[in-house]
Amino acid sequence: MNIVVAQSGGPTCAINASLVGVFREALKQPEIDAVFGAFNGIEGMIQDHLVDLKTLLRTDRDLDLLRQTPSTVLGSCRYKLPDWHEDDSVYRQIVQCLKRRKIGAFFYIGGNDSMDTVHKLSGYLKEVGMDTRVIGIPKTIDNDLRITDHTPGFGSAAKYVATTMQEIIRDSSVYSIPSVTIVEVMGRHAGWLTASSAVLHAMGEPAPYLVYVPEANFSERRFLRDVEQEMAKYKAVVVAVSKGIAVPEGVQSGLIDQFGHKYLSGIGKYLKQMARSQFGCKVRSIELNVMQRCSSHLCSKTDIDESEQIGMAGVRCAMQGVTDRVMVFRRIHDKPYTVVMEPADAALIANREKFLPGDFLTPAGNNISENALAYFLPLIQGELNLIMENGIPVHFRVQNIILP
Amino acid sequence: MNIVVAQSGGPTCAINASLVGVFREALKQPEIDAVFGAFNGIEGMIQDHLVDLKTLLRTDRDLDLLRQTPSTVLGSCRYKLPDWHEDDSVYRQIVQCLKRRKIGAFFYIGGNDSMDTVHKLSGYLKEVGMDTRVIGIPKTIDNDLRITDHTPGFGSAAKYVATTMQEIIRDSSVYSIPSVTIVEVMGRHAGWLTASSAVLHAMGEPAPYLVYVPEANFSERRFLRDVEQEMAKYKAVVVAVSKGIAVPEGVQSGLIDQFGHKYLSGIGKYLKQMARSQFGCKVRSIELNVMQRCSSHLCSKTDIDESEQIGMAGVRCAMQGVTDRVMVFRRIHDKPYTVVMEPADAALIANREKFLPGDFLTPAGNNISENALAYFLPLIQGELNLIMENGIPVHFRVQNIILP
Numbered sequence: 001m002n003i004v005v006a007q008s009g010g011p012t013c014a015i016n017a018s019l020v021g022v023f024r025e026a027l028k029q030p031e032i033d034a035v036f037g038a039f040n041g042i043e044g045m046i047q048d049h050l051v052d053l054k055t056l057l058r059t060d061r062d063l064d065l066l067r068q069t070p071s072t073v074l075g076s077c078r079y080k081l082p083d084w085h086e087d088d089s090v091y092r093q094i095v096q097c098l099k100r101r102k103i104g105a106f107f108y109i110g111g112n113d114s115m116d117t118v119h120k121l122s123g124y125l126k127e128v129g130m131d132t133r134v135i136g137i138p139k140t141i142d143n144d145l146r147i148t149d150h151t152p153g154f155g156s157a158a159k160y161v162a163t164t165m166q167e168i169i170r171d172s173s174v175y176s177i178p179s180v181t182i183v184e185v186m187g188r189h190a191g192w193l194t195a196s197s198a199v200l201h202a203m204g205e206p207a208p209y210l211v212y213v214p215e216a217n218f219s220e221r222r223f224l225r226d227v228e229q230e231m232a233k234y235k236a237v238v239v240a241v242s243k244g245i246a247v248p249e250g251v252q253s254g255l256i257d258q259f260g261h262k263y264l265s266g267i268g269k270y271l272k273q274m275a276r277s278q279f280g281c282k283v284r285s286i287e288l289n290v291m292q293r294c295s296s297h298l299c300s301k302t303d304i305d306e307s308e309q310i311g312m313a314g315v316r317c318a319m320q321g322v323t324d325r326v327m328v329f330r331r332i333h334d335k336p337y338t339v340v341m342e343p344a345d346a347a348l349i350a351n352r353e354k355f356l357p358g359d360f361l362t363p364a365g366n367n368i369s370e371n372a373l374a375y376f377l378p379l380i381q382g383e384l385n386l387i388m389e390n391g392i393p394v395h396f397r398v399q400n401i402i403l404p
Numbered sequence: 405m406n407i408v409v410a411q412s413g414g415p416t417c418a419i420n421a422s423l424v425g426v427f428r429e430a431l432k433q434p435e436i437d438a439v440f441g442a443f444n445g446i447e448g449m450i451q452d453h454l455v456d457l458k459t460l461l462r463t464d465r466d467l468d469l470l471r472q473t474p475s476t477v478l479g480s481c482r483y484k485l486p487d488w489h490e491d492d493s494v495y496r497q498i499v500q501c502l503k504r505r506k507i508g509a510f511f512y513i514g515g516n517d518s519m520d521t522v523h524k525l526s527g528y529l530k531e532v533g534m535d536t537r538v539i540g541i542p543k544t545i546d547n548d549l550r551i552t553d554h555t556p557g558f559g560s561a562a563k564y565v566a567t568t569m570q571e572i573i574r575d576s577s578v579y580s581i582p583s584v585t586i587v588e589v590m591g592r593h594a595g596w597l598t599a600s601s602a603v604l605h606a607m608g609e610p611a612p613y614l615v616y617v618p619e620a621n622f623s624e625r626r627f628l629r630d631v632e633q634e635m636a637k638y639k640a641v642v643v644a645v646s647k648g649i650a651v652p653e654g655v656q657s658g659l660i661d662q663f664g665h666k667y668l669s670g671i672g673k674y675l676k677q678m679a680r681s682q683f684g685c686k687v688r689s690i691e692l693n694v695m696q697r698c699s700s701h702l703c704s705k706t707d708i709d710e711s712e713q714i715g716m717a718g719v720r721c722a723m724q725g726v727t728d729r730v731m732v733f734r735r736i737h738d739k740p741y742t743v744v745m746e747p748a749d750a751a752l753i754a755n756r757e758k759f760l761p762g763d764f765l766t767p768a769g770n771n772i773s774e775n776a777l778a779y780f781l782p783l784i785q786g787e788l789n790l791i792m793e794n795g796i797p798v799h800f801r802v803q804n805i806i807l808p
């Protein structure tokens with residue numbers, strides 16, 4: 001049989017590593033012939049826009065480069081499949097593609113929206129009597145997928161956020177005047193990535209002094225009181241805040257994507273203005289922006305290795321006939337860090353979210369507790385031995401040209 | 405004799421390496437007894453707020469950690485000395501400090517504003533018959549100091565900007581829809597750092613497709629026409645733009661610092677709005693913010709090593725009786741990259757700026773020419789073998805506590 005792999009959702013440092021895992025394991029499986037890649041996620045399946053990955057990935061060096069290349073080598077999409085009971089036209093196009101290419105298994109690397117695609121497509125294929133297996137390989141820097149201990153891509157993003165937070169802390173403390181620095185971290189409804197900045201506490205760094213996540217109630221009065229209290233103790237107060245904390249209407253830009261998510265922007269700048277008018281001191285806001293999801297020069301080796309391994313495990317599961325499943329990590333120990341990989345029901349993961357447990361927050365809800373550190377620390381360990389050229393990491397590149 | 409070193413101006417990844425250089429060379433010089441550090445630049449001299457560096461930096465590991473720690477371990481300032489012909493009160497305070505501490509040489513690590521301090525203080529000390537030597541050690545990520553081939557701190561910032569630009573290019577190319585990404589880079593009047601993102605062209609990366617620096621005339625009509633042309637060729641158009649390009653009044657926040665510099669903000673967001681309303685496509689703006697000056701996890705080994713060496717060279721010059729001088733690099737060859745260090749007249753550097761040469765720009769003025777690459781590439785070579793703990797680089801830390 002042939003197989004196909006596709007990538008979906010927002011970029012991370014680890015999506016390509018999972019593709020490498022699928023590809024490497026497929027080469028080992030005697031039943032698998034061609035390994036296709038679909039461009040732009042499920043859109044590539046609908047339009048039969050595939051590439052034979054053996055022609056794209058020719059050498060071990062190609063695979064090593066791809067492991068250290070952020071974002072998605074095959075492109076991505078934010079395409080939501082309709083309910084096939086109501087409209088099965090795109091499903092029929094996908095089936096045509098699967099049949100024409102003799103595809104026995106489809107691997108979809110993505111977040112909770114993509115796991116909706118995995119679940120719907122599996123259901124449809126069963127309904128029409130096809131035995132093509134559909135397996136989800138998780139990824140998201142948000143770490144908000146249910147069932148799995150953590151998500152591929154999160155560890156690298158967390159390592160970037162914590163490392164950069166530490167550098168911002170140094171940067172903020174240079175002048176003799178008091179200052180407040182607000183660091184805005186990605187996180188729509190879940191505060192995992194923002195919370196990960198607190199791993200610095202394990203290294204004896206008291207900052208970030210305040211951490212605000214969507215899981216705790218946020219009040220502007222409380223925020224100003226908290227900052228005032230920290231300013232009495234510290235010259236340079238550094239605060240981490242999730243993009244998605246509850247703020248008044250109008251701060252968010254109001255645009256809504258296909259899955260109904262609001263595009264958030266500006267919470268850092270909003271709090272900056274508030275703190276500046278309250279305290280009259282130097283206040284900065286810093287948005288970590290897309291760097292937190294694509295800074296593969298600082299990826300976590302643990303994350304990249306695991307992301308590859310979970311792609312491999314997905315292929316082995318599919319070969320055993322498993323379908324409509326998402327591969328997940330189950331943690332056995334924090335110390336020594338041990339995880340196993342296993343399949344979980346896609347319906348339990350699709351479109352759902354996982355939030356920070358209550359005991360990861362301090363009682364006041366404005367910082368991260370020590371309990372959380374044992375969870376976060378193993379995920380950011382290790383660095384890749386990057387292939388460099390001219391002082392810059394080498395990326396595996398495909399063209400960015402508009403086809404005629 | 406004793407000596408004193410201080411740090412001034414905005415943070416970089418290399419200021420602490422220059423302090424390590426001054427300290428290490430001082431330990432070798434038999435004539436030098438104590439090595440003091442002044443807190444918050446010249447403010448520490450005025451207030452006699454000094455620390456004996458031998459009590460702060462005790463081991464080789466301390467020095468290695470300090471080399472990989474961004475920002476300024478002794479704090480910084482933006483204090484401009486008055487003209488001593490008009491008001492010499494602070495000069496008299498500095499002289500008191502120099503005499504009380506038996507200081508024979510003062511080393512000031514900073515940018516062109518700090519070299520104004522070097523020059524004024526040298527002049528005053530000569531006038532009052534003191535033979536304390538005053539030596540400037542350059543630093544700035546802006547690379548805008550005259551006479552020197554380049555400035556300590558620039559190479560690390562350039563390496564960060566180019567590496568991150570490449571990651572943003574990958575991140576920008578994931579979706580099938582056309583998009584424009586505007587990356588805002590620091591640079592008040594000089595476009596060195598923005599231009600350095602074009603080193604990617606040497607690695608066969610065609611992006612950034614457009615690069616706008618303050619040295620070229622900027623017109624909004626031209627910008628929109630340029631972007632339109634690139635959009636016809638490329639799906640994801642990535643643009644680098646200096647914070648300081650000429651834009652209409654009101655874009656800049658209008659605040660002015662002590663040296664008369666405007667605090668610039670918002671050019672990326674401004675161009676984003678303009679492009680979005682013109683083209684109606686996905687347009688993002690990304691500000692590299694303080695990360696471009698403090699991301700020591702990605703510093704250039706060439707930069708850090710040179711920054712230490714130029715601190716050492718400064719001490720050797722002072723021991724030969726040199727004063728009122730700034731240490732500079734003179735480049736002998738691009739390939740193999742060879743520089744020498746020598747003292748230059750502080751008056752020629754203080755308060756002046758150096759701009760990108762005309763032949764570093766393409767004839768159209770909207771990108772960087774190949775001529776520039778041989779200049780930039782040697783400065784970003786090599787990586788430090790970072791000391792890590794728990795997956796995060798270890799910093800040399802001093803307290804951030806408000807003294808009672």
